Amino acid sequence: MLKKNVETALNGQIRVEAQSSQIYLSMASWAEVKGLEGISQFLYKHSDEERMHMLKLVRYVNERGGHAVVSELDAPETDFGSFQNLFKMLYEHEIYVSECINDLVHVTLEEKDYATHNFLQWYVAEQIEEEALARTILDKINLIGNDKGGLYLFDRDIKQISADS
Numbered sequence: 001m002l003k004k005n006v007e008t009a010l011n012g013q014i015r016v017e018a019q020s021s022q023i024y025l026s027m028a029s030w031a032e033v034k035g036l037e038g039i040s041q042f043l044y045k046h047s048d049e050e051r052m053h054m055l056k057l058v059r060y061v062n063e064r065g066g067h068a069v070v071s072e073l074d075a076p077e078t079d080f081g082s083f084q085n086l087f088k089m090l091y092e093h094e095i096y097v098s099e100c101i102n103d104l105v106h107v108t109l110e111e112k113d114y115a116t117h118n119f120l121q122w123y124v125a126e127q128i129e130e131e132a133l134a135r136t137i138l139d140k141i142n143l144i145g146n147d148k149g150g151l152y153l154f155d156r157d158i159k160q161i162s163a164d165s
């Protein structure tokens with residue numbers, strides 16, 4: 001049975017993952033409208049992955065005798081300015097998510113809930129990967145600068161990244 005504190009913290013993370021999914025969906029839609037096909041494909045997939053992260057938490061909370069709560073979300077932005085800015089926002093958002101996961105892990109240690117602590121290790125590992133991927137993307141973006149041909153290749157590359165992952 002989950003302790004109340006842990007259940008509340010997990011429900012908070014359910015909201016964070018749901019919000020992440022919405023933000024990336026909005027980014028995907030923006031990129032699609034701008035004709036950035038590869039980028040939008042990558043972001044649609046990323047949005048689905050966040051929903052999967054959310055669902056995994058929902059199932060866990062309920063399985064442990066808690067009640068996973070679906071809460072209201074903030075409307076994400078609809079205009080991301082440039083694809084460079086979009087990926088900067090994505091990276092910053094992933095750092096924020098990692099901090100949320102760390103706080104959550106901290107609660108499980110305080111409450112001596114080692115089962116939940118163990119369950120959360122998957123998220124800890126996932127965040128390492130997501131941050132690394134976002135950093136790689138930002139490095140690529142810095143390399144191409146404002147070169148149009150570079151953007152074409154980047155869009156193609158990122159399509160490949162999303163097909164491989």
Ligand code: OFO
Pocket residue numbers: 017020049050053094097123126127130
């Ligand atoms: Fe990209 O964040 Fe979920 O965990």
